[in-house]
Amino acid sequence: MATVGRIVLGLRLRDLRERAGCSFEEAAAALSVNAATVRRMEKAEVGLKPLFVEKLLETYGVGRQEIDSFLALVEESRKPGWWHRFRDVLPDWFGLYVSLEGSASVIRGYEPHCVPGLLQTEDYARALLRTGFPNAPEDELERRVALRMGRQRLLTGSGAPRLWVVMDETVLHRPVGGREVMRAQIDRLLEAAGLPNVTLQVLTFEAGPHPGMFGPFQLFRFDIPELPDIVYTESLTGAVYLDERPDTAAYLEVLDRMGAQAVSVRHTEELLGDIRKEF
Numbered sequence: 001m002a003t004v005g006r007i008v009l010g011l012r013l014r015d016l017r018e019r020a021g022c023s024f025e026e027a028a029a030a031l032s033v034n035a036a037t038v039r040r041m042e043k044a045e046v047g048l049k050p051l052f053v054e055k056l057l058e059t060y061g062v063g064r065q066e067i068d069s070f071l072a073l074v075e076e077s078r079k080p081g082w083w084h085r086f087r088d089v090l091p092d093w094f095g096l097y098v099s100l101e102g103s104a105s106v107i108r109g110y111e112p113h114c115v116p117g118l119l120q121t122e123d124y125a126r127a128l129l130r131t132g133f134p135n136a137p138e139d140e141l142e143r144r145v146a147l148r149m150g151r152q153r154l155l156t157g158s159g160a161p162r163l164w165v166v167m168d169e170t171v172l173h174r175p176v177g178g179r180e181v182m183r184a185q186i187d188r189l190l191e192a193a194g195l196p197n198v199t200l201q202v203l204t205f206e207a208g209p210h211p212g213m214f215g216p217f218q219l220f221r222f223d224i225p226e227l228p229d230i231v232y233t234e235s236l237t238g239a240v241y242l243d244e245r246p247d248t249a250a251y252l253e254v255l256d257r258m259g260a261q262a263v264s265v266r267h268t269e270e271l272l273g274d275i276r277k278e279f
Contacts, residue, residue, distance in 0.1 A: 005077035127177030
């Protein structure tokens with residue numbers, strides 16, 4: 001399961017190889033493997049073996065002290081994250097998402113269907129997950145709920161990221177779990193909107209068409225110099241992670257345009273209060 005730590009180390013390996021003027025084939029020869037293995041190491045598609053990493057760094061002319069520091073980071077990256085204990089209910093393609101979420105300094109997103117996972121109440125999450133996994137036994141369902149609630153701790157912990165979400169008004173009118181659940185969920189949104197690191201906006205029906213109508217997505221930004229912006233989009237059975245600058249820039253522009261089209265933060269809180277009365 002890829003993690004932010006492995007991604008960063010892969011990028012650093014690529015940078016060191018390129019600085020040394022070493023081709024994939026030359027690096028692979030030093031390890032007696034094929035070039036595809038080195039490519040996969042740099043893309044964090046496989047785990048980093050300390051012996052392989054040490055040999056590569058020696059091939060790239062890296063000094064002993066830097067090699068030892070790099071190997072220490074490799075060992076650190078091999079430690080499982082807190083979410084590892086939920087692997088039985090966590091798809092591999094979503095494990096990376098949780099790692100990105102926990103390492104980001106800024107999380108921006110658009111949600112047209114439901115309240116974002118970081119802002120859901122337990123009952124709201126349970127109702128959604130029961131619909132998404134109708135055949136799951138009760139204990140599995142509760143583990144999925146616990147995982148989602150565990151992710152929310154990052155919003156109030158030290159070094160909490162800035163969360164900026166644009167939700168479609170449809171989200172607030174779609175009844176999930178019944179009227180009491182929806183009232184509590186809107187209360188949770190109002191509470192979250194009061195946090196200094198959370199910006200919540202609603203894109204109302206009156207706003208008409210907008211550039212994000214293709215579906216939900218999230219953009220992660222990091223304080224880690226090597227790590228570019230990463231965009232996440234999801235389908236029924238998998239996900240796509242985009243990190244090429246033209247792609248992420250396009251999504252960032254869409255988010256900015258939707259933020260300008262949505263109602264202001266103050267009016268969003270007023271709208272939430274009005275919709276709560278309907279429930």
